[in-house]
Amino acid sequence: MRVYAYIISVLVVVILLSYISGDIALNAYESWVKYRNPYAKALESVKYEDVGAFEPLADNLVFVLLDGVTVDVLLDLRKSVSEVDKLLSMGALYINGLSITPSYSVPARASILTGAPPEIHSVSSNEYTGSLSVDSIVKVAWERGYITLCSGDESFERLFKDYVKECVKVEEGAGHGAISLASGLALLRRYLGTSRVFLWVGVGDVDTMGHSVGGPAGAEYNATVINIVRLTLEFVETLKREGLFNNTLLVILNDHGFKRGGHHGGPEPEVRRIFTLFIGPRIKSGLYETLFTQYDITPTISMLMGWRIPIVSIGKPLTEGFNIDSKRITTYVEASRTQGYNLVKAIAEMAGVEVKGVKDPLEAYNLLVECKLTEGMYMRIGLALVIAILTLFITFLLLRTAKHSIKRADIIVVALSVIAFEASYWLAYLAMQGPWSLSDIHSFNDVILKIRTLTALGGLALGLTIGVVELTPYRAGLRRAVARTLTALLLVVAIGFLYSLPTIVIYGLTIRFPFPDWNSAVLYFTSLMRVAFTGFTALPTSLAISIALAIIGVSLFREHKKS
Numbered sequence: 033m034r035v036y037a038y039i040i041s042v043l044v045v046v047i048l049l050s051y052i053s054g055d056i057a058l059n060a061y062e063s064w065v066k067y068r069n070p071y072a073k074a075l076e077s078v079k080y081e082d083v084g085a086f087e088p089l090a091d092n093l094v095f096v097l098l099d100g101v102t103v104d105v106l107l108d109l110r111k112s113v114s115e116v117d118k119l120l121s122m123g124a125l126y127i128n129g130l131s132i133t134p135s136y137s138v139p140a141r142a143s144i145l146t147g148a149p150p151e152i153h154s155v156s157s158n159e160y161t162g163s164l165s166v167d168s169i170v171k172v173a174w175e176r177g178y179i180t181l182c183s184g185d186e187s188f189e190r191l192f193k194d195y196v197k198e199c200v201k202v203e204e205g206a207g208h209g210a211i212s213l214a215s216g217l218a219l220l221r222r223y224l225g226t227s228r229v230f231l232w233v234g235v236g237d238v239d240t241m242g243h244s245v246g247g248p249a250g251a252e253y254n255a256t257v258i259n260i261v262r263l264t265l266e267f268v269e270t271l272k273r274e275g276l277f278n279n280t281l282l283v284i285l286n287d288h289g290f291k292r293g294g295h296h297g298g299p300e301p302e303v304r305r306i307f308t309l310f311i312g313p314r315i316k317s318g319l320y321e322t323l324f325t326q327y328d329i330t331p332t333i334s335m336l337m338g339w340r341i342p343i344v345s346i347g348k349p350l351t352e353g354f355n356i357d358s359k360r361i362t363t364y365v366e367a368s369r370t371q372g373y374n375l376v377k378a379i380a381e382m383a384g385v386e387v388k389g390v391k392d393p394l395e396a397y398n399l400l401v402e403c404k405l406t407e408g409m410y411m412r413i414g415l416a417l418v419i420a421i422l423t424l425f426i427t428f429l430l431l432r433t434a435k436h437s438i439k440r441a442d443i444i445v446v447a448l449s450v451i452a453f454e455a456s457y458w459l460a461y462l463a464m465q466g467p468w469s470l471s472d473i474h475s476f477n478d479v480i481l482k483i484r485t486l487t488a489l490g491g492l493a494l495g496l497t498i499g500v501v502e503l504t505p506y507r508a509g510l511r512r513a514v515a516r517t518l519t520a521l522l523l524v525v526a527i528g529f530l531y532s533l534p535t536i537v538i539y540g541l542t543i544r545f546p547f548p549d550w551n552s553a554v555l556y557f558t559s560l561m562r563v564a565f566t567g568f569t570a571l572p573t574s575l576a577i578s579i580a581l582a583i584i585g586v587s588l589f590r591e592h593k594k595s
Contacts, residue, residue, distance in 0.1 A: 035511045042518040043571075049525050050567020056541060057560035060553075061476070063542035065159040069152055070545050074382040075166065078343050078375045081367035086338035086360050089314050090281035092224065093173065093337060094231045096213070096264055097185065099137060100239030100296070101257055102248045102289035103127060103305045113258055119265045123282070123311035124353025126320045129328075131288050131304045134297045134470050134550055137239065138187045140287035140326060145169050145192075147330035147345025147372075149397070151545050152379070155191070164191045167342040169330050171195060173230040176339060181219045184212025185234025202236075209235035209260045213267045220276060233267075235260055243474060247290035248302075268311065281312040281336060285329070290471075297470030298550060310336075314355040324350055327394070335364040346372040346393040369393060376400060383545075401546040405539070412537050442516060449497045449520035453570070454527070456493035457562075460486050467558060469551045483561045484569050491570030492577060494520055499581025513582035517574050525566050531559035 069075075107127065110116045132143045132150055134157065142148075142155035146168045150156045153166045170180055174195040182188045183200040200215035202208055216233035223229050241256040242248065264284060271277040285308040288296045296303045308329060327347030334341045335349040336356075341364070349364045372393025380387045380396070385403045387396040466482055467473045495517065502513050535556035539548045548556075 035515060039511070039514055039518060042515075042522055046518065046521050046525055046571060047567045049529075050564050050571075053525075053529070053560045054564030054568075057557055057564060060542050060557060060560070063544070065157045067150075067154060067156040067543055069154045071379045071382045072154070072165070074378040075152075075344060075375070077378050078371070080167075080340050080343050081371045083334075083338075083340060083363050083367050086363075088281075088337045088339075089354070089356070090312050090337075091279040092220075092229045092231070092276075092281070093178070093333070094216075094220070094229075094233070094280055094282045096216075096233045096267070096282065096284045097141070097235060098238060098260055098264070098284065098286050099234060099236045100242045100288065100290060101260070101286040101307075102242075102253075102302055103286070103307050104289070104302055105248045105254060105257055106261075106307065109254060109258060109261075113261070115262045115265050116258065119261055119268070119284075120309060121317060122268065123309050123315045123317055124320060125318070126308045126310075126322060126324060126350060126353070128321050128323050129306035129308060130323070130325045131306050132326055133299050133304070133547070135288040135299070135303050136297050136470075137287050138191070141185075141187060142168075142191060143326045144285070144287070144329050146342055147327045147347040148342075149327070149346070151401075151547060152344055152346075152375075156543070156547070158187075160191075162190075163193045166344045168192065168344075169333055169339070169342055170230065172334070172339045172342060173337075177228065178230040179223050179227045180230045180232075181216075181223065182232040183215035183219060183234070184208060184236065185232060188232045188234060204236055204240055206237070208240065209237040209263050212236070213263055217267060217270060220271075221274075224276065235264070242290040243295055247292045247294050247296075249292060253290075278313060281310070281333075283329075283333065284309040284311065287326075291469075293465075294469075294471045295474050297473060298554075299469065300471055303471050308350075310353060316353050316355055318353065320350075320352050322350060322352060325394070331364060331368040335360060341368055341371055343371070344375060346375060346397055348372075348393075372396075404546050408540065409538060412540065416533065416537050442512070442519075445498060445501050445516050446520045446523065449494045449516065450523050450527070452493040452497040453490040453520070453524050457486050457490040460489045467554050469554055473554070479558065480561065483558060484565050487562055487565035487570040488573050490524070491521075491566075491573035494524070494570065495574035495577025496581075498574075498578040499585075502578070502582040502585040504585075510579065510582045513578050514575065517578045521566060521571055521574060524570070525563050528559050528563035528566060531562075532556045 110120055131140055136158050138158045138160055139150045139155045142153045142164060146153050146166055148166065153164060170192045174180060179197050180195045181198050182196055184202040186201060189196050189199040202211045212233055212235055216231055220229060220231060237260050238256050241253050245252050271280060286306050289302050289305055290296050291300050291303050306326065325347060327345065328350055330345050331341050331347045331349040336354065348368045351361050369391065373391055373396055376393055376396040377387055380400045383404060385400050387399050390396045390399055464482055465472065467479060473479055498513055498516050535552045
């Protein structure tokens with residue numbers, strides 16, 4: 033009876049812990065995709081700096097976003113493809129930019145057009161729904177009487193639907209860039225005679241190809257980049273031929289790159305590296321190696337167009353590539369610094385953090401992030417220690433109670449079974465290219481399918497290890513086989529929780545302000561999902577295998593005894 037009570041108890045514990053683990057993981061995921069800035073109220077107290085009246089460098093503003101172009105690939109192609117070199121030589125080319133993290137398309141667009149981090153503008157993932165609720169360069173253009181248009185980028189229309197007059201939707205797939213650029217040109221022709229225009233053109237071919245072939249891995253990706261550059265060059269030359277070039281500021285940029293053999297979203301240098309090319313009146317053509325971030329694009333546009341800086345911007349304007357007077361530069365540099373610092377200070381005060389002694393907005397923001405990351409850590413460390421001590425104490429009592437019924441063979445078999453699970457799981461993880469960072473994740477369903485398959489393989493290895501033992505002359509019988517299997521699975525569950533423990537202790541259970549280290553977050557999520565599928569996939573797999581082999585072992589033993 034004691035064995036049956038033990039089996040039922042462990043079975044219940046494994047299933048319960050698996051359910052809890054899956055629930056925690058899904059809550060963490062939900063808190064990320066549905067994240068909203070908890071300090072949004074603080075933004076209401078921030079006022080934009082008066083920059084006076086400056087004439088715009090151009091009447092119209094056109095963005096062309098080359099989604100997913102890896103900068104290293106682009107610069108390498110420049111050496112051998114004349115069209116790439118020609119386009120990049122047409123204006124002020126900044127090549128050492130840094131995207132936000134997570135380096136996804138929709139959060140990047142929000143940061144490019146607001147000058148704010150995802151924690152502030154609340155666009156944390158590509159699953160963001162609804163319109164952007166914070167100030168932006170798009171809103172500023174609307175206030176100045178510009179007509180806002182877009183083509184080929186549904187996410188831009190969604191984020192700024194309150195300001196967009198017309199958007200041409202283009203199906204994803206081959207030819208997306210050609211249609212988007214042609215549609216954007218048609219919109220310009222239609223509206224330029226009656227109004228000043230803010231146009232956003234999204235070109236998605238490279239991103240689509242990058243996801244299809246696993247990043248910048250070869251000829252297909254490079255050929256797509258070349259084709260898109262040629263189409264963009266033709267777009268610019270058409271503006272020239274039709275007399276639209278001299279009164280238009282053109283901004284060509286990417287939002288992220290790709291990891292070789294993977295996707296994007298993570299912190300890898302090749303994924304986060306961005307470029308920005310400014311073409312138009314009073315632009316000094318050349319290569320500029322100044323370090324910048326996506327936050328700096330908005331205040332730079334504000335300076336070039338003579339507009340106010342959006343309230344949520346913490347960036348600073350780029351200054352080297354433009355023929356503009358020093359007064360304008362000084363005004364915008366100081367205004368961006370003052371306004372950005374006031375924004376961070378307002379958030380810090382609401383969050384109960386001091387950022388005194390730091391005047392640079394980005395430094396002040398990083399200080400705020402550092403302080404908030406450590407908040408509550410010591411309490412979580414103390415709680416983890418209490419749980420660990422209680423777990424060890426309970427384990428000690430259970431072992432002491434059951435020490436007479438536990439054999440040395442049981443310990444060896446259970447240990448070998450756990451090793452078999454871990455070895456098969458991680459070898460399959462490497463073979464199936466399980467995610468190590470956000471750049472290895474193509475979709476949520478893809479991760480779930482991989483973890484489910486990996487735990488099934490682990491459960492198969494665990495069940496075979498115990499089942500094979502039951503086929504030997506040293507078999508222990510059906511009940512002991514089940515007990516060994518469940519004990520091994522309980523240890524596997526404990527190990528899975530250990531993998532997620534560092535993130536829980538250092539950061540917490542759900543996504544909050546500020547965001548976590550995303551590599552740790554991936555390990556945290558996949559570890560919890562592993563525990564979840566240990567109970568719902570590995571458990572039935574391993575039990576079925578071990579029981580089947582134990583029954584065969586019992587039958588063989590009885591036949592041998594009869595003979």
